[in-house]
Amino acid sequence: MAKCKGCGKEIEWIKTPAGKAMPVDIEVITVVTAKGEVVKGHIPHWATCPAAQQFKKK
Ligand SMILES: [Zn+2]
Incomplete structure (x- = not known):
């Protein structure tokens, strides 16, 4: 399970139709x-x- 680097909360990464990863x-x-x-x-x-x-x- 991934964790947010900003707040430490557990997150998932989803791929958008454009192929980008989104938390x-x-x-x-x-x-x-x-x-x-x-x-x-x-x-x-x-x-x-x-x-x-x-x-x-960014
Ligand atoms: Zn966060």
Whole structure:
């Protein structure tokens, strides 16, 4: 299991359709899209990470 270098929380790495790796929180959440579709997914870790500013400095 990977851990965030910024805050130490356990994260998963997911590959985007563009082939880039994206860190996400482990928890799976259920959301409804604007089209009314119910989908399960992860929250991007940079959305919840208290150290997220480190990711934006690139
Ligand atoms: Zn973090």
